[in-house]
Amino acid sequence: MISRRNFCKKAMLFIGGVAVPVAGLEIFNPQRLLAEKQDPAKVRWVFLVDTRKCVGCGFCVRACKLENEIPYDANVSRTWVERYVVTRDGKVHTDSPKAARDGFTTKAIDQAGKGMLEIRDEDITKAFFVPKLCNQCENPPCVQVCPVGATYQTPDGVVLVDRTWCIGCGYCVMGCPYGVRFFHPVYKAAEKCNFCYHRISKGMKSACVEACPFGARTIGNIKDPEDPVTRIIMTERVAVLKEEYGTKPQVFYLGMSKEVK
Amino acid sequence: MVHGEVWTAKELFVYPNEYIYWTIQIVMYPFMTGLVAGAFVLSSLYHVFGVKQLKEIARFSLVFSFALLPVAMMPLLLHLQFPFRGIEVMMTPHFTSAIAAFGIVFTTYGMIVAAELWFVYRKYFVETALELRQLTGRSVTQQFRYVLYSVLTLGAWDISEQALEKDERAVKLLAGTGIPVACFLHGYAGFIFGSVKANALWMTPLMPVIFICSAVVSGIALCIVTYIATMEIRKALHAWKQKSSPALPLLDEMKSAELQVVTMTARYLVMFLILAITLELLDLIFRGYTAVKSWDILRSVIYGKDFVNIFVIQYGMGNLIPFFLLLLPRLTIRRAVAGTLLVLLGVFMMRWNVVIGGQAFSSSFSGFMHYHLPIWPDNLETFKEGLFGALLVAITPFVLFWGLNKVIPVFPVKDTH
Numbered sequence: 001m002i003s004r005r006n007f008c009k010k011a012m013l014f015i016g017g018v019a020v021p022v023a024g025l026e027i028f029n030p031q032r033l034l035a036e037k038q039d040p041a042k043v044r045w046v047f048l049v050d051t052r053k054c055v056g057c058g059f060c061v062r063a064c065k066l067e068n069e070i071p072y073d074a075n076v077s078r079t080w081v082e083r084y085v086v087t088r089d090g091k092v093h094t095d096s097p098k099a100a101r102d103g104f105t106t107k108a109i110d111q112a113g114k115g116m117l118e119i120r121d122e123d124i125t126k127a128f129f130v131p132k133l134c135n136q137c138e139n140p141p142c143v144q145v146c147p148v149g150a151t152y153q154t155p156d157g158v159v160l161v162d163r164t165w166c167i168g169c170g171y172c173v174m175g176c177p178y179g180v181r182f183f184h185p186v187y188k189a190a191e192k193c194n195f196c197y198h199r200i201s202k203g204m205k206s207a208c209v210e211a212c213p214f215g216a217r218t219i220g221n222i223k224d225p226e227d228p229v230t231r232i233i234m235t236e237r238v239a240v241l242k243e244e245y246g247t248k249p250q251v252f253y254l255g256m257s258k259e260v261k
Numbered sequence: 262m263v264h265g266e267v268w269t270a271k272e273l274f275v276y277p278n279e280y281i282y283w284t285i286q287i288v289m290y291p292f293m294t295g296l297v298a299g300a301f302v303l304s305s306l307y308h309v310f311g312v313k314q315l316k317e318i319a320r321f322s323l324v325f326s327f328a329l330l331p332v333a334m335m336p337l338l339l340h341l342q343f344p345f346r347g348i349e350v351m352m353t354p355h356f357t358s359a360i361a362a363f364g365i366v367f368t369t370y371g372m373i374v375a376a377e378l379w380f381v382y383r384k385y386f387v388e389t390a391l392e393l394r395q396l397t398g399r400s401v402t403q404q405f406r407y408v409l410y411s412v413l414t415l416g417a418w419d420i421s422e423q424a425l426e427k428d429e430r431a432v433k434l435l436a437g438t439g440i441p442v443a444c445f446l447h448g449y450a451g452f453i454f455g456s457v458k459a460n461a462l463w464m465t466p467l468m469p470v471i472f473i474c475s476a477v478v479s480g481i482a483l484c485i486v487t488y489i490a491t492m493e494i495r496k497a498l499h500a501w502k503q504k505s506s507p508a509l510p511l512l513d514e515m516k517s518a519e520l521q522v523v524t525m526t527a528r529y530l531v532m533f534l535i536l537a538i539t540l541e542l543l544d545l546i547f548r549g550y551t552a553v554k555s556w557d558i559l560r561s562v563i564y565g566k567d568f569v570n571i572f573v574i575q576y577g578m579g580n581l582i583p584f585f586l587l588l589l590p591r592l593t594i595r596r597a598v599a600g601t602l603l604v605l606l607g608v609f610m611m612r613w614n615v616v617i618g619g620q621a622f623s624s625s626f627s628g629f630m631h632y633h634l635p636i637w638p639d640n641l642e643t644f645k646e647g648l649f650g651a652l653l654v655a656i657t658p659f660v661l662f663w664g665l666n667k668v669i670p671v672f673p674v675k676d677t678h
Contacts, residue, residue, distance in 0.1 A: 004416070076263045080277045094274040094627060112271035112628065132276075141458060147360035148349045167349055168342020170282040171360055177459035179276035179624045183264040188342040244554075245458055261625040 043156040045195050045250070046222045048229045048238070049131050052255040053216035056081050056129035058103035063211030065101065067196060069186075076182040077101065078193040079133040079208055084259050085109060087123045092259045104129075130260050131217060133208070134159065134180045134193035135241065135249030142172035142181060142192075151190065157250060158197050163189040177245045195219060222250075264342070267643060268633045275628035281620045284646040285634060286340040288616045289654045291450045291472060292479065292609055294333040296658075298447040299480010300326035301374065301439055306529065308377075308436035314525040320381060321491075322484040324671045327374050328662035333367065335654050339645045359453040366449055370442045377435040379415070380428045382669045386413045387420045409668070447476040454615060461555030461626075462562070462619040467544050474537035479608035481530045482601040485523060487662075489598055492518040495672070523597045527587045530604065538580050541611070558622045566629065567618050575614055579607015 002010075064079045065072055080099035086092050095110040108116040140159050142151050150165035151172050166189035173181040173190060184191040196206035200219060204210075209217045220229025232238070232254070239256035240249040253260075265280030300322040306312045307319030338344045351368070354361035390410035393403055417424075448469035454460075455468025545563070548556060563571060586600035617632050635647030644650055665671075 074263050075266060076278050082274075092627070094625070096274075096277055099277040111273050112275060113631075114272055144357045145359070145457070147355055147358040147364075148346075148353050149355035165346075165349070165353075166343065167346040169337070169340070169360060170342075171358065171453075173282050174457050175459055177624055179279045182278035182280075183282075183342060185263050188264070261627060 042223055044222045045136065045157050045200060046220055046229060046233065047133065047136070047195065047251040048218045048220065048232060048254065049251060050216045050218075050254040051128055051130050051257070051260075053214045054081065054129040054131055055214060055216075056083055056100060056104045057213065058100040059211040059213060060131060060208035060217060061099050061101045063207040064193070067199075067207035070191070071185050072101075074185045075099075076185065076191075078180070078191070079131065082130045082132060082260075083109075083127070084130065084257065085119060085127045086125050086259055087119060088125055089123075093117060093119065094259075094261070100129075126257070128255075128257060130253070130256075131208075132178070132180070132241075133251060134195070135178055135247065135251045136195060138248035138250060139246060141175040141177070141245075141247060142190075145171045145175040147171065154197075156201075158195050158200075159192075160194050160197060161190050161192065163187050166190050177242050177247065178249075264642070268635055268646070270631040270633060271628060272631070273628035274625055275623040275630060276625055279623050279630065281617065281630055281632045283616055283620060284340070284632065285648070285651045286336040286646055286654070288609070288612045289336040289651050290333070290340070291447075291454075291476075291616075292612045293329060293336060293654060293658070294450045295447055295472065295476030295479045295608065295612075296483050297326050297329040297333050297370075297480070298443040298473070299477045299482075300329060300484050301370075301443045301480070302477050303481050303484050303526065303529070305436040305440050305443075308432055309440065312525075314522065317519060317522050318484060318488055318526055321488055321671045322480075323374070323378060323381065324665055324669060325484060325487060325658075325662055326480075327378055328665050329658045330371050330374060331661065332654060332658045335657060336651075339650050339654070359449055359456055363446075363449045363453065366442065366446050370439070370446050373435055373439045373442055377432055377439065378669065379413075380431045380435065383414065383417060383428055384420050384425060385669070386410050387418055390414055391418075413668075444473050447473050450476075454619070459624060460619050461559055461622075463615065465544055465548075467540055471537065471540045471544065474533055474540060475608050475611055477533045478530060478537050479605060481526060481533065482604040482608070485526050485530070485601045486598060486605070487659075489518040489523065489594060491672075518594055520592070520594060523594060524592050527592060527597055527600070530601070531584065531587050534580065534584060534604065538576075555626065558626045562618060562621045562629070566621060566631075567614060570610060570618070571614050575607055575610040578603055579610055580604075583607065 058081060061077055061079055061081060064070070065077060068078055070076065070078060075098065077099035080096050082094055082096045083100070083104055084092060084094050093109045097104070097110040106116070108118050111117050136158050138157070140151075140153060143153050143159060146152075147169060148165055148167055150162045150167070151159060152162070153159050163184070168183065168188055168190065170183070170190075173183070176192075181190055181192045183189070196204075196208075199206055206217075206219050209219050218229050220227040220233075222230050222233065224230055225234075233252050236254060238252040238254055240252060241260070242249070263280065265282050265284075268284065269280040271279075303315070304319045304321075304323035304326065307315040308323075338347050341347050350361055350364045354364065356362065390407060390413075393399065393407040393410065396403060396407075399407060451469035451472030454463040454472075455465055457463045548559060583600040583603040586596050586603070589596075620630060620632070622629055635643035638644035638647050638649055
C-alpha cells in the first residue's frame with residue numbers, strides 16, 4: 001500500500017512534471033516571438049487640443065455621449081469642457097456644468113454646492129475654454145493599479161477597459177490624476193475615453209473631433225512625420241497636463257494657460 | 262444615478278467624473294485587516310518572544326485573529342461593483358497592482374494562522390476524538406462531533422511527549438514567520454493608498470508603516486476589550502445558571518479578566534500607540550514644512566473641513582485621552598475598557614480621515630467633496646456602502662468567534678500550549 005509520505009511526494013513530482021511542459025508551450029509560442037521581433041506598432045495615437053479655437057459649444061461632449069452610449073442625462077462624461085475666468089483680483093473661477101454638454105448658457109459660474117457666481121464683465125482679465133479627455137498616458141497609472149488587468153494598453157498607445165473583466169474596485173478611478181475615469185451607469189464597469197478606438201482603428205476620426213465645428217480637437221499618429229498633428233506637436237510650443245505625475249500624457253495642448261488644472 | 266452620486270456633495274470646481282468612490286467599506290477594510298494583523302502580533306509576543314504574562318491572551322488573540330480573517334475580505338467584496346468577479350484577483354492577478362499582491366499575502370497569512378491554530382489545538386482534537394470514540398451509543402450530536410474532531414486531527418493521532426514538543430516547535434516557527442507576513446499584509450493595505458500618486462494626501466512612503474503601527478494598536482485594543490467582555494459575560498452567564506440550579510458547582514476557571522494580563526497588554530498597546538502617533542505627526546509636519554503644490558488644499562482640509570475629525574476625535578479622544586487612561590498608575594479593568602474603546606475609535610477615525618479625507622478635495626485642487634454616509638438604505642448600493650453594511654462587517658467577526666469557540670475552546674478547559 002502506498003504510504004501518505006510517498007503519495008505526497010509522487011503527487012508533487014507529477015504536478016511539477018506536468019507544469020514544466022505546459023509552461024513551455026507559453027514560452028515558445030512562435031507567433032508571439034515573430035510578432036515581438038518586428039516593430040510592435042507603426043501607430044501611436046495622440047491628441048491635439050487647440051484651446052485658442054475652443055468656444056465651449058459642447059458639441060464634442062454631446063457627440064461623445066451619443067457615440068459611446070454614456071446615458072445622456074447621467075452626471076458623468078468621457079470628455080468635458082472647462083471654462084476658466086480669471087478676475088482682476090487674480091482669482092481663478094472654473095466650472096463645467098453637466099460637463100458642458102449643453103455648452104455654457106449663462107455667464108454665471110457654477111460653484112456646485114456654493115451656488116452661482118455672477119462676475120461683472122469689467123472684472124474679467126481673461127477667459128477661455130479647455131476641453132479635457134483621457135490622456136492615454138505612456139505610463140498609465142490606471143493600467144498599473146488594475147488588480148486583474150482589465151485595463152490595458154494597446155500597442156498603438158490607447159488604454160482600453162475590458163468591461164467583462166473589470167471587478168469594479170475603483171482603484172483605477174483613484175489612480176488617475178486627471179479624473180477622467182468613472183463607473184458606467186449601466187454596465188457598472190470602469191469607463192473612460194478611448195479616443196473612439198472603434199472608429200480610429202477603422203481610419204475614421206473620433207466622434208468629438210468629427211463634431212468640433214472649429215477644429216479645436218484633432219487626432220493623429222505621432223509615428224508618422226507627415227501627419228499634420230505630428231507636425232504641429234514637433235514644431236510648435238505645446239504643453240501637457242499635470243506633467244509632474246510622470247504619466248507622460250499624450251494629449252497635447254496649444255495655447256495652454258498656467259491657470260489650467 | 263451614477264455610482265457615488267447619492268452620497269457625494271460637491272463644492273466649487275470638481276471634475277465632472279469625480280465622486281467619493283471609496284466609501285465606508287474602504288474605511289472598514291484597513292480597519293478590519295489591521296485588527297487581524299494586530300491580534301496576531303499580540304499572540305506572537307507570547308509564542309515567539311516568550312512573554313509569559315501574555316499566555317492567557319495569546320491563544321485568545323490567535324483564535325480571534327482567525328475569526329477576523331474572513332472579515333478582512335468582506336468590505337472589499339461589498340464594495341466591488343462585481344462581487345462575484347472578486348475571485349479574479351486570485352485567478353488572474355496583475356502583479357503591478359497592490360491589491361493583486363494583497364490577495365496572495367492574505368492567503369499565505371490565512372494558511373499560516375490556520376496551521377498555527379491546528380498545532381496549538383491538535384492535542385485537544387485528539388483527546389476529544391478519543392474520548393468520544395470510547396462512548397458507546399453516541400447521539401447524533403456526539404457522532405457529529407466525533408467525525409468533526411477525527412477529521413480535524415488530519416490523521417495525526419500521536420500525542421506523546423515528543424510529538425507535542427514537535428508541535429510546540431512548529432507553533433513557534435509559524436508564529437515567527439507569521440509576524441513579517443502579518444506586517445506585510447497590513448503594510449500592503451497601506452501601500453494600496455500610499456502608492457496612489459494621484460492623491461496628494463495618500464501619496465507618502467510612510468503610509469504602509471503608519472498603517473502597520475496603528476494596525477497593531479487596534480488589534481491589541483480589540484483583543485483586550487473582547488477578552489474582558491467575554492470573561493465577564495462567561496462569569497455572568499454562569500452566575501445566572503447557578504441561580505436557577507444551585508446544585509451547579511462553582512467552577513474555578515469562571516474567573517474575571519485578570520488585571521495583570523490586561524495591564525501587561527495595555528503596556529504594549531501604549532508602546533505601539535506612541536510609535537503610530539509619532540509617525541503620523543511626522544508626516545503632517547513634513548507636509549507643512551515642504552509645502553509642495555498640494556499643501557494649500559491639504560491644509561484647508563486638515564485644519565479646516567476635517568479639523569474636528571482629525572484633531573478632536575482622532576488625536577484628542579482617540580490618542581491623547583486613552584494614553585493617560587492607560588498609563589496612569591493603578592489601572593483598573595473599567596479604565597482599561599474605556600481606554601481601549603477610545604483607542605479603537607481613534608484608529609477607526611484615522612482610517613476614516615485617510616480614506617474619506619483623501620477624497621475630500623478634487624484633483625483639480627480647487628474644489629471639495631463631502632461624503633454623506635447613507636444611514637437608512639433604500640437600495641442595495643446604499644445598504645452595502647452605508648451604515649448597515651459597515652455594521653454587518655463589524656458584527657461578523659464576533660459571530661465567527663462565537664462559532665469557532667464552540668469547536669476550539671479559547672478558554673482553559675484542557676491544557677494546550
